[in-house]
Amino acid sequence: MKISRRSFIALATTLSAASLIKIPWKPSEKQASSRTEGKIPIMCNMCGAGCGVYLVNRNGKMYVEPNLEHPQPGLCARSAAALQLWNHPLRLKKPLKRMGERGEGKLQEIDWETALNEISSKLKEIISKYGPESVVFTYHDFYAWHMPLIAFTLGTPNHVQHASCCHNASTYARTLVLGAGGPPTVDPDYERARYVIFVGRVLNAAMGMVQRLNKAREAGVKLVYVDPRMGNAAMADGEWVPIIPGTDAAFLLAMINVILSEKLYDESFIKKYTNATFLIKPDGTPLTEKDLGREGTDYLVYDIDAKDFVSYRKAKNPALEWEGDASGIRVKTAFLLLKDRAALYKPEDAEKICGVPAETIKRIAREFANAKGVIEDGWWSSKNANDSDAFRAALTLNALVGSVETPGGLYVKLGSKFPASATAAKDKVTTITGGTLPPITAKRIDTQKYPAVPHVFDAVLDAILEGKPYPVKALFIVGTEPFTRDVNTEKLKKALKALDLVVVIDVVPNDSVDWADYVLPDNIFLEREELAEVKWTPHAAIQLSHKALDPPQGVDARNGFWAMMEIVRRTVPERAKAIGYTEEYADYHRFEEFEDYVKKKILESLSKAWNVPSGDIEKALNEKGFYIFKLWVPKPGPGTLPTKSGLIEIYSLKALDYGDDPLPKWKTPKYTLPSKPDEFYLVNGRDQYVSAHAAWTWSVSSLVDRRVWMNPKDAGRLGIKDGDIVELEGLDNGFKARARVKVTNRVREGVLFVYNRVGGRFSKLISGQYQVLREGINPNMFTLSWLEPLNGSTGLNSTVRVRRVGA
């Protein structure tokens, strides 16, 4: 059955749904005359977690409630404040065109048709001179699924997400040790957890994780937060371990040291599920059958029963601690090499690096091992440009105590088999719509410099400024905010100035609108339908976020997918036609038919992949907002993992391929370390109040703190009082900015903390009470291009000099 969005809204929700999307705002002034109730399933998109919620309408009073049946149910303050974003007085209402210089924020309203045509004609010019690869799309979560389709249809491989300033470090670690991918692919089995260590992570999202953790809380789980500042969640039951910024790897390696030297590890798990028994040659590579002149290329272990070198697949009793001679080659087990590495991090030595007392490290290591605990595998981890080693150590620790795919350990998420919107193969591009395009020959810019994990935007800035590996001339900034996202603000500004075309698609005036040639007002998630995978759940599931509201009166916002497809069509009509996007969809209302077609194709693909009737899936999506294909259940250990050996690689063979160290180690951060009494680390972070869009809502804006946190001992030493104004000066880039101080024990001595994305905003379009967004500092502005090699994870922390300038 074909269900168009409009007919669905009329059909599926109780009574009021049809009127729900028509109700003018201010229900308190305009009460519905009769009792009407309804609730519409939504995937919250106030941050990237995508929690399952309902938009509820009781008598014209609308608000968000959690969808508790959903596999990842919401919500936090951000979601609760969603209608404030929808009805925001500063919402971008019409397309805007730049009138002054880039950065001046002088913009003038124009109509949609003119905006789309002008952008397209500029793009045509750029593409004819420099090729389609000179166009880059950067984005966060909005339209993340659609982006390959949009970019590949235009002909560019360059859709470059926010990831290098978010999760590339932990993603690299997951790739090396577990063969897994982004942050949602692996996570603790919270509901059965006994002991959870969070490294630099607060329970800021997803709220489904918090819901699952409730069961563990009932059973007495212990939570440990290793972080230079105390996040919101740490104020509840739990232990906060204040650590020196950029030293997490040293702390975790010292835990490994304790667990190995006190034999607190799960030996049978390690032998069965990890490559700890692999024999490693002096050059660091693993011994294979080929090395011994045998048939095959399997990795070899020493079998104690057989007293011989045997393929790891066949060994009955592989030795964990063995070194010796294998046909003239000196070999040693990976486990012994890990022991050698960990020996460099005795708790007493690690204490000198990370500032955590050796006794605390030992105690936590013992508690963790005895409880068969779990260390959270990292989400936002771009902090000190050395973070991937910390998460490699964390994953190694999980393996050592037997906490992978086990009850209360880490789960490896069951994929939903959600199809890609477009796939670029060597010989052709294929799209979800059934279209085929000639292959894209240009290679992505970022992976040429950072081959291990894609989505490194700093590499795009380099290409803009240097013209290498090829020129970049046009940038689309879609629902994301480079000024509060990326490092090295000066470089960002230079690059934005150098471009021939900058287009921003957003809902509120995030700072980059001041630098845009064109600004296109976007729908918020409540105003458009989206079919998506359910993230942050172990289960294989999808969800349908329903369209619940039209934009408020006076806001001519349009679906960003439409806006981008229209720009693509107007620029390369033949390519657009080849994937089934034609001029008829220029009519905004007819575009819903194209979206319905895309949705139908996704459902067909899922129906085939799981052998479930499309109609069943659709019915559940319409009624409850989600469909679960398969439930994850804990096991004794992982099945075959997508690593080179199929095992948990505590000794990473993939790292060897990249020329990286196969074992984790601690490296000093790249920023200048503080050494004088007025010099501090400046760390930034999140909580349930932070995202580029939630920061705009009044409720969230009122909950978040824009002051710079300082420990009372530091404040006393420097004669600074709560509420004083200080000037911060970057030790590495000399950038200066002022903010008020909050004196608090929630930050370690020698460290300053600010929330990310919420302060120091500068767009000229910010007005009225929302000028509070100008208060505080934007921590990104104190950074340079400190990036990890291979994965491009940035360092968003920095170091500063502090001077009191007023009260």
Added chain:
Amino acid sequence: MRLAHLWDQSRCISCGACIAACNAANYASTDAPNPTWGGAQTNIRRITFDLNLKPYILLLQCQHCEDAPCVHVCPTGASYVDKDGLVKINPNLCIGCKYCMTACPYGARWLHPSTGLPAKCMGEECQDRLAHGLMPVCVTVCPAGARAFGDLDDPSSEINKRLAKSRVVRLLEYKGTKPKFFVVVGR
């Protein structure tokens, strides 16, 4: 019937869902500032004790006192303890004198800028939710399971079950207000 709130400090992750949801449900998601407390119009305040050795937060809202100072000082009878045990305001009797705001030792009342009358927990929508068998919105939205609401006179109520297994404090009990907002500080 003695309806009461429970808030579990040992589980609250301070996400602010209850604070923002109170604004959304009871005050139509307005972004008009709260003239009494600053910030948003909501019946729940968050207070952070930053200088304690282990910093913590307190969520503060109407304690629905059994011996409520706001009710005692009200010159018109607008503030009253209802038969369900909740402290309520009858807007038809309220003259906006703000005695109740001054008398409340918890500072749980704020002045609504457009009506000129004091506002507090329960808001209008939450009262309507109760009337239709639903929980107050702050309880419904809490992701951390840190809230409960129910009848102290009903031995089988969720709030009584949780009270039975928790270490609990009540705020400013020495003032003799007999508050019905229970703060769980541990098990």
